[in-house]
Amino acid sequence: GAGVSQSPRYKVAKRGQDVALRCDPISGHVSLFWYQQALGQGPEFLTYFQNEAQLDKSGLPSDRFFAERPEGSVSTLKIQRTQQEDSAVYLCASSLGYTVEQYFGPGTRLTVT
């Protein structure tokens, strides 16, 4: 595809619900990243995949957050039992490989009510 796509673009969840956010990276990009961006802040790193391997998940804020990329392309970020503090924009990025620029998707704006 032309760029990184994410779905849904907007998600409203009631507190306690589970949500799943999808990322379609640029075709052929080996690396995939998830970031969380709160209002007025810069993006904060959540997790990183190289192909299907999750090499770094040190940024996931709690065990309610889980990410997978089973076939090394599409990735899903799942948040269980959502809390109000999970409200943020979730950004996905992909890159060709190590130490190169990252291409970001438009993000999913999650609002937990």
Place this chain on the structure above:
Amino acid sequence: SQQGEEDPQALSIQEGENATMNCSYKTSINNLQWYRQNSGRGLVHLILIRSNEREKHSGRLRVTLDTSKKSSSLLITASRAADTASYFCAPEGETSGSRLTFGEGTQLTVNP
């Protein structure tokens, strides 16, 4: 973590003027990247400068890197209203792997 801190937090200029934003970081880096974010186009990569480079140009953008002072600057020349956005630096630390750590950014407003 290897977080960049942008300065100033906000900058307002007139169209045609130059805009300079600064970034400071704390530990040794492999490279430093600058990104722009606006509501229309999301977060977009602007330029990457490696630790062995001192200056890099791309169109109206000029980036400098001073590893001895652990700082970088982004200069936008002949600014346009369309340059209105938040600008983030993202230093990639030698030990941080591929993760990028963004600061709070500089909010640039270019007035027509």
